[in-house]
Amino acid sequence: MKRTLLLAALGAASLLGWAQTRPAAAPVKKPKLVVMIVVDQFRYDYLTKFGSQFTGGFRRLLDHGAVFSNAYYDHMPTVTAVGHSIVLTGAMPASSGIVGNEWYDRRTGQQVTSVSDDHVEQLGAPAKRGASPHRLLVSTVGDELKMSGKAPSKVVSLSIKDRSAIMPGGHMADGAYWFDKPSGNFVSSTWYFKELPAWAKTFNDKKVIDQWKGTLGYDKMAESKFGNDVVETFAETAIEGENLGRNEGIDLLSMSFSANDTVGHAKGPDSPEAKEITLHTDKVLDKFFTFLDKRIGMSNVVVVLSADHGVAPLPELMATRKMPGGRIQESAVLDAVTAALNAKYGESKWVLGKSGPSPYLDHKLIADSKLDLEEVQQVAAHAVRNLPHIARVFTREELRRGLSQNDMVGQRAQNGFFYQRASDLVIVPEPYWLFEKSGTSHGTPWNYDAHVPVIFMGPGVKAGKYAGRVCVNDIAPTLTNMLEVETPSGAVGRVLTEMLVK
Numbered sequence: 197m198k199r200t201l202l203l204a205a206l207g208a209a210s211l212l213g214w215a216q217t218r219p220a221a222a223p224v225k226k227p228k229l230v231v232m233i234v235v236d237q238f239r240y241d242y243l244t245k246f247g248s249q250f251t252g253g254f255r256r257l258l259d260h261g262a263v264f265s266n267a268y269y270d271h272m273p274t275v276t277a278v279g280h281s282i283v284l285t286g287a288m289p290a291s292s293g294i295v296g297n298e299w300y301d302r303r304t305g306q307q308v309t310s311v312s313d314d315h316v317e318q319l320g321a322p323a324k325r326g327a328s329p330h331r332l333l334v335s336t337v338g339d340e341l342k343m344s345g346k347a348p349s350k351v352v353s354l355s356i357k358d359r360s361a362i363m364p365g366g367h368m369a370d371g372a373y374w375f376d377k378p379s380g381n382f383v384s385s386t387w388y389f390k391e392l393p394a395w396a397k398t399f400n401d402k403k404v405i406d407q408w409k410g411t412l413g414y415d416k417m418a419e420s421k422f423g424n425d426v427v428e429t430f431a432e433t434a435i436e437g438e439n440l441g442r443n444e445g446i447d448l449l450s451m452s453f454s455a456n457d458t459v460g461h462a463k464g465p466d467s468p469e470a471k472e473i474t475l476h477t478d479k480v481l482d483k484f485f486t487f488l489d490k491r492i493g494m495s496n497v498v499v500v501l502s503a504d505h506g507v508a509p510l511p512e513l514m515a516t517r518k519m520p521g522g523r524i525q526e527s528a529v530l531d532a533v534t535a536a537l538n539a540k541y542g543e544s545k546w547v548l549g550k551s552g553p554s555p556y557l558d559h560k561l562i563a564d565s566k567l568d569l570e571e572v573q574q575v576a577a578h579a580v581r582n583l584p585h586i587a588r589v590f591t592r593e594e595l596r597r598g599l600s601q602n603d604m605v606g607q608r609a610q611n612g613f614f615y616q617r618a619s620d621l622v623i624v625p626e627p628y629w630l631f632e633k634s635g636t637s638h639g640t641p642w643n644y645d646a647h648v649p650v651i652f653m654g655p656g657v658k659a660g661k662y663a664g665r666v667c668v669n670d671i672a673p674t675l676t677n678m679l680e681v682e683t684p685s686g687a688v689g690r691v692l693t694e695m696l697v698k
Contacts, residue, residue, distance in 0.1 A: 224697050225655040228496040229441035230337070230675060231488070232364055232450040234283055235477060236276060236357075236457035237638065238503035239465055240265065240647045242474050253481020257501055261653035262695035266665045269505065269648065271611040272624070272641040273552065277310035278612070279504025279668070280363035280452065284336040286672030286687025288611040293333040295617045297359065300549025300556035302616075307549050311362045313385070319392050320383030320400060321376040327358045328387035329367050334686030336366030337675050338448045343368070344681040347445035352434050354382070355452035356418050356427060360504070364450035370438065371396075375426065380405060380414040382430055395437025404429060421476040423455030428480045432487050441492035446679055452504075453477060464510035464636045498654035498678065502668055505638045506645045514628050521628030522585065529553040529580055529623060529631075536579035541567060546576075552639060553631050554619035569593065573620050580623060588624040595622065608641035656697050666692060 247258065257263070269279065271288050273296055281287070281294040289295045294310050301308045308331075316326035335343075338351035353365030358374040365372040369388060373396065376383045381400040384392060392400075405414075408422035417423065431451045434440070440447040456473050463469040488497050514521035530547060533555050537546045544565075549556040555576070562572050573591040580589045588609070590600055595613040600606035609622050625631065627642045638645040650666060653659070656678050669689030676683050677691045 227498040230448045230498045233501045234452040235503050236454045237460040237507050239506040240649050246474050250478045252478040253485055254478040257651045260659050261651040262657050264650040264662045264666050267650035269646040269668050272608045273639040274505040274645040275639050276504050277359040280360050284364045284672050285334050285684045286669045286689040287334045289614055291686035293614050295614050296551045299551045299617050311359045316385045316387045318383050318385050320381045321379035326385040329362050335684045337672050339366040339368045340681045349445035350438050350447045353450040356423050356454035360452035375418055377415040399433050419458040421473045424453045424480045428484050460507050461635045465507050501651045503648035507638045508636050510636050524631050526553045526631040532579040533576045536575050540575055551619050554621050554623050557620040585626045585629045587626045590622040592618050592620045605641050658695050
């Protein structure tokens with residue numbers, strides 16, 4: 197018995213000694229710069245359709261990044277402001293308060309955008325109103341970096357669109373910049389500083405972007421493939437101007453390419469134009485990565501690429517494929533609501549505002565008329581459900597009580613619901629049916645609008661293809677885990693541990 201105990205003790209001591217002398221794993225290198233790239237209206241299948249022709253930035257990401265081929269948005273509406281609010285917050289609209297590109301604000305009685313702000317002024321060019329992140333109710337990765345107490349970090353965000361620049365940057369960004377088409381300048385607002393930084397003023401004064409304008413004019417240039425060249429060139433200037441990647445802490449840059457969305461809306465995802473701008477974006481990203489490599493070294497940069505939403509095929513093309521699809525007049529929805537309410541309760545102005553085809557009813561009128569709000573909503577919903585090619589209609593009160601069907605469509609409608617800002621009806625057309633008169637669009641919970649790329653590349657990332665289902669909401673908690681800072685306040689995603697170097 198004594199011999200057995202002695203051998204056990206010697207074995208334990210031997211194991212302990214081995215554990216103490218075993219070399220510790222090398223710590224994962226922290227980046228000096230995180231770059232979030234959002235390509236507006238970029239379906240995941242663009243990577244597979246055009247992949248053989250990529251020779252630049254997309255090729256680099258596909259070959260050296262962690263590519264998640266089954267990444268989705270799990271909310272509706274799948275639109276620009278909402279997608280851009282999710283990538284670096286990880287929060288659903290139900291928490292962030294960003295329920296669309298625009299909505300009717302019941303408190304002020306005005307139609308507002310996701311970033312409009314009457315309390316700030318635009319800098320760099322005149323504007324009727326300023327813009328800021330004040331409607332965003334949660335923190336971003338950049339905000340958490342700023343609040344972490346670690347070495348000071350700089351956060352800069354930019355795009356052609358104001359909402360695409362402002363949402364990923366968060367509340368504490370050192371600057372968010374967007375393009376003012378009338379002046380051809382990159383502008384910002386007094387939310388961030390009293391005047392534009394000197395480097396941004398110099399960029400505007402030198403009219404750097406005129407090399408792409410030609411005879412197009414600034415508005416047409418920004419909406420063409422050259423709009424992406426403009427964003428990339430301004431991003432290089434911002435990195436130099438703010439010394440990003442060379443500061444004491446870990447810096448963050450968010451950039452969004454809006455031109456892909458403009459081309460896609462007009463021509464559709466199957467068009468030669470969509471292919472052309474995708475291949476052009478590949479070259480633009482190659483230029484940007486080459487710049488980063490020379491200035492900072494790509495071994496010091498974590499890059500994340502995603503999209504804010506996908507897009508539906510053109511209904512006319514779908515008809516030739518013998519597939520479902522077509523067009524619904526948006527006015528038919530609002531007319532049906534008004535007619536039904538007039539018929540039941542008497543003629544009045546029942547609709548105050550809208551978000552797409554979804555109406556905001558006059559709650560004061562309903563209360564003054566001593567009507568039950570839920571009943572009025574149900575009357576309106578019934579009228580819309582009877583229209584051709586409407587798949588679902590949820591009322592505001594049903595979603596408030598969590599009464600949506602527990603399937604993909606119902607869950608995505610619930611995730612997109614924020615009571616104080618919600619329309620009275622949330623309307624889902626059948627797959628491939630659009631409310632637009634021409635071109636194509638997005639916004640639905642169907643997978644062609646929700647399936648987008650998610651790619652990580654850089655230190656701490658194991659390259660490869662990952663087929664497991666993930667959400668775009670996973671980006672933010674994964675980044676904050678890599679950076680060892682607090683998870684953004686509203687994030688519902690998970691850490692993508694499968695791609696992390698241990």
